[in-house]
Amino acid sequence: MGSGLCRDRVVIVTGAGRGIGRAHALAFADEGALVVVNDVGVALDGSRTGEGPAADVVAEIEERGGKAVANTDDVADFEGARRLVGTALENFGRLDVLVNNAGFVRDRMLVNLGEDEWDAVIRVHLKGHFAPLRHAAAHWRAESKAGRTPEARVINTSSGAGLLGSVGQANYSAAKAGIAALTVVAAAELARYGVTVNAIAPSARTRMTEEVFADTMARPDAGFDAMAPENVSPLVVWLGSTESADVTGxxxxxxxxxxxLAQAWRHGPEADKGARWHPAELGPVVADLLAKAPAPEPVYGAN
Structure with missing residues (x-):
């Protein structure tokens, strides 16, 4: 067991049946948290499998002396997300931390990307972050207005693909970029209610990335597996603790x-004529702005 950093804090982790989400759930439990393990049980492409990974993780937590309950609601279903928040309140009487992690991929080059593949990925990642956040935020606002201001935490899951883009993952990149933007907006809106909102962009070996990292080996000098999903969880647990009160957005x-720390979009060089530009004037103006600005980070997978 850990140091008790999150002792008795009630934590929801979505997509916690496998991979990074499972690592989060176990890490929170090891630090004394009471965990709602959410996983609807789907294959890598989002199709239903009929498996029950959430119950398996609950069993693991209980074997380690922790407390957890399973939830199999679809986080991208608005009512399902409401039930998920209700699971925490009904079983543990409170909610302190929401970790939005659930997702899957349907990778395709843009010219071959189907509408259903776009919709499915945007739904599970972006709406699947919004819906649980919306219901959790409503609960925390009510608590704050009742004079019980929470020390609540939200940790969202973006991606390097969302921050820089990734060839062959237009749908995934767009969804993860949306999650980063949602994070900063939610942080600004919810601060008054005692809620911090941050995001991580993890790199680890999971079902979504196992082909990418298939050749990545542990460090021979220390036996350290740099791509193990368990490496991501310590920061998430710390962000979910009361110690992180000053960190948001x-x-x-x-x-x-x-x-x-990922750097967000920032205002860069500018040119102000003080009047409307004529299109023919703008070639050298844009060239000058580009010359003054740092080169953009390359898109993952770009030649």
């Missing part, structure tokens, strides 16, 4: 033993 990149 941030996106962190996490890989192996590395934690980095």
């Amino acid at each position: 941030r996106v962190f990149e996490v890989e192996g033993g590395k934690v980095a």
Whole structure:
């Protein structure tokens, strides 16, 4: 067991049946949290499998001396997300932390990407973040207005693909970029209710990334598997603790033993004529702006 950093804090982790989500659930439980393990049980492409991974993770937590309950609601279903928040309240009497992690991929080059593949990925990632956040936020606002201001935390899951783009993942990249934007807006709106909202952009070996990281080996000098999903969870647990009260609206990149703060879009060089530009004038103006600005980070997979 851990240090008790999150002792008796009630935590929801979505997509917690496998991979990074499972690692989060176990790590929170090891630090004394009471965990709602959410997983609808789907294959990598989002199709139903009939498996019950959420119950398996609950069993793991209980075997380690922790407390957890399973929830199999679809987080991208608005009423399902409401029931998910209700599961925490009904079983543990409160909610302190929401970790939005659920997702899947349907990768395709843009010219071959189907409408259903676009809709499915946007739904599970972006709406699947919004819906639980919406219901959790409503609960925390009510608590705050009743004079019980919470020390609540939301940790969303973006991606390097959302921050920089990724060839062959237009749908996934767009959804993850949306999650980063949702994070900063929610942080600004919910601060008054005692809620912080941050996001991570993790790199780890999961069902979604196992082909990408198939050749990645543990460090021979220390036996450290840099791509193990368990490497991502310590930061998430810390962000879910009361110690992180001063950190909100941030996106962190996490890989192996590395934690980095991602820099958001920022205002850059500008030119102000004080009047409307004529199209023919703008060629040298744009060239000058580009010359003054740093080159953009390359898109993942771009030549």
